Amino acid sequence: MILSCQNICKAFGEKVILNDASFHIEDREKAALIGCNGAGKTTLLRIIMQELSADSGTVVLARDKNIGYLAQYQDIHGHHTIYEELLTTKQHIIDMERRIRNMEQEMNTVTGDELNCLMETYTRLTHQFELENGYAYKSELTGVLKGLGFTEEDYDKQIETLSGGQKTRVALGKMLLSKPDILLLDEPTNHLDMESISWLETYLLNYPGAVFIVSHDRYFLDKVVTKVIEIEAGQTRVYSGNYSAYALKKAQLRDAQYKAYLNQQRDIKHQEAVIAKLKSFNREKSIKRAESREKMLDRVQRIEKPLELQDRMRISLEPRVLSGNDVLHVEALSKAFPGQTLFSDISFDIKRGERVALIGNNGTGKTTMLKIINGLIEADAGKFSLGSKVQIGYYDQEHHVLHMDKTIFQEISDTYPTLTETEIRNMLAAFLFTGEDVFKEISALSGGERGRVSLAKLMLSEANFLILDEPTNHLDIASKEILEEALVSYTGTVLYVSHDRYFINQTATRIMELTNQAVVNYIGDYDYYLEKKEELTSTYAPGSTSPEAPAEEKSVSENKLSWQQMKEEQAKKRKREAELKKVEARIEELETRDSEIDETMVLPDVCTNVAECTKLSREKAAIAEELEELYEKWEELA
Incomplete structure (x- = not known):
């Protein structure tokens, strides 16, 4: 075990973020931390990094192990170029290489015991240099730069001229090259394109240390992690497997919880009906029995309705006018x-x-x-x-058509005056705006929040494209x-x-x-x-x-070729593949039947029956004829 969190609790004012959260990460394990926005994922990472203090609970890091932490937003300063900034992670190797070169020069000027002593140190140092990939550190560095989407022209760009996303990629590259025993990554794929994300997946799968990732990229999590830690309502629950395995187990668990909740609700209603009936008899014995049942009912530990089943939103999108084909x-x-x-x-x-x-x-x-x-x-x-x-209904991250002086609720209600307050709140809840959040002014929102308001407006637009x-x-x-x-x-x-x-x-x-x-x-x-x-x-x-x-x-x-030619060619290919499978299935079916006929014809009660033998022989001949045609067709298709 490399990292352990035991009974972590954290609240901001009256809002409880983490309540008795416990889990551990094994050495070399790849784990994900997931949960809704605001569930406490980043808070937990900051507690692990001692940037925040927990109200109670303990974080234990294995002895002599170090952590690398990539926050969502990086603000790297300095006058280095991108290449120079990543090169700082290899400074100890550069120093080691310089010392080795100096020792090589020194060997030319010493003799005897002094030379033997120098040779021993030189051997030990070159071995260490080799173990730390000293001979290939430059190619390792350029491999990481290219993997994260930087071109050779980018290498000489000054750090201070980079965008926030580029700085985050530089920070990620530095961390990967420094090889800490455990990587804590908060949304590492946010500023990467598909090729870079694919490269990062392979890198992390082969990473010699442990990896703990916060990410909403489900495809990425499916490829990389073997354990999922979920934060829900302040509690943590651990699932083995990747994201898809987690989603399946979560659904099964949710269904079981919901069934248990429904069964208990049915039992409670039944008991309440019996109690009401006993009281209606208005006799001393029946009233006592009713009171006894009420006491039993009060002692029942009520099952909460599963969170994700409490009025879960479903957005219904329907264009107002049907477009042409x-x-x-x-x-x-x-x-x-x-x-x-x-x-x-x-x-x-x-x-x-x-x-x-x-x-x-x-x-x-x-x-x-x-x-x-x-x-x-x-x-x-x-x-x-x-x-x-x-x-057209258009969602553009850079040009949100929003009114800065309006609240979120006004933005929707003014655009769609026929919607009820409940309908507006339901739509906004689907995009993470609940309670008093809907009365925030657009001007006070972050870029991401404004994007979500724009998306909510678009979903209501009734556009057909x-x-x-x-x-x-x-x-x-x-x-x-x-x-x-x-x-x-x-x-x-x-x-x-x-x-x-x-x-x-x-x-x-x-x-x-x-x-x-x-x-x-x-x-x-x-x-x-x-x-x-x-x-x-x-x-x-x-x-x-x-x-x-x-x-x-x-x-x-x-x-x-033109798009139409490409489409037709791909369609033909897929049709041919489907036909090939069909032919193979028919060949297998006929060959199985042919074997069955051979076995049947040697049975004592069949081989002496001329009519049955004749019938089977004809069927066998028909099979042989059809198989011949199918073999030719298979060769043509294959």
Whole structure:
């Protein structure tokens, strides 16, 4: 065991955040800490790091072990470049290397015992240098930088010029390179693109120490963790397995608790009815029996209604007007900024009812694409058109259409005056605004809170084409699940940008990836995208073989097929795969029957029966004929 938390309690005023929270982390274990926003996850991490003191309870770190802590927001100062800042984690190796070089020089000037003594020290030091990966520390450093999404051009950027997200990535890189015995990571994937998150998953899986992660990224947790610690109503509960295993066990436990609650409620009502009936007889004996039953009922320990079943919100999204079948047509669209071409000659269509995820690395033009379609910026070339009766509802993290002088409640009620107070409160509760929170002014909200208000407004808009830019940012897992259910049942059309792979898997019917200035289409969810990514990228969006070749010289028609051709080709391939499985199943069925006939024909009561033998022989011949055709078909399909 490397870390133990025992009976941790913490309250702020009358609000209890942690109540008797207990758990432990084993050496090399990868564990997640999850819970709704405000449940106390960051508070618990800060107590572990002794940045906050607990009201009671103890935190025990194993002897001679050290912790590395990545907070959500980093404010790194100094005049270092990004490369120099990460290099500070290897200062002891640099000093060791310098000492080894000095000793090598010194060996040329000493003899006898002094040389022997120097050689012993040199051998010990070089061995230590090798153990600490001294010969490869520079490649390790550049590997971490590239893994976290920094290009070689970024290495010389000054720390003080970086954005908050870039500083957090630098801090994460420093921590990974310093290799503490236990990593405490608070939302480490917030500022990473998909490739960087995938790299981090692999890094943490192979990390030699323990890892304790706070994250709302369910796909990431599924890949990395083997234990989930949940904070709910101040209490901690430990589940073995990854996030999916936790979700299943949680649902089973919740169902069992709910059934126990319903059974007890039924028993209580039955006892109350019996007591009322006994009292109605109005006789001394019946009244005494009623009083006896009342005392027994008072002693019953009441089961609380499970928290997640108390009026759990369900958002219902329904477009007011049904659009035509053709929702969006994009033709030969191109966009570039000085020194950077985002995409060129891109064409695709979106049909009614599709839920399309637009993905790609940071800087490929995803948000720019959404802004062009929403008419906020102009394309350099190409055109797009909306179909009949299409009404766009747009969620843009950078341009929230909110009134700073209004409260959250006024913002919704003024926009949708027909909604009742209960309906408005229910919608806001789904986006984490409860109680007096709904009367906060928009101007006093954080960027994430304003985003959630904008998302709540959009969900009420009755638009039939939703365009969403990172809709799950700043939502906890429960709110993400509510949004997922709403989008899956939505009868309109959705186009969204997201880095949340679990969300994409749950909601997308199609994925479009912006890569190498082109778009690659995947008719399926995120798992299907991962399976086909390498194959389809090389076919439809190959990288330029010559970096010096101008983009204008690339023949787009030669490099990639149109979206329609891609769609048709993928559909044919999937149809062929389905047919292949069908043929294989029929072959297996016929071969099994053929074996059964052989076994049947040697039975004493069958081999002497001419009619039965003739019937079986004909069936066997028909099987042989059909099998011959199936084998040919299988070879053709395979």
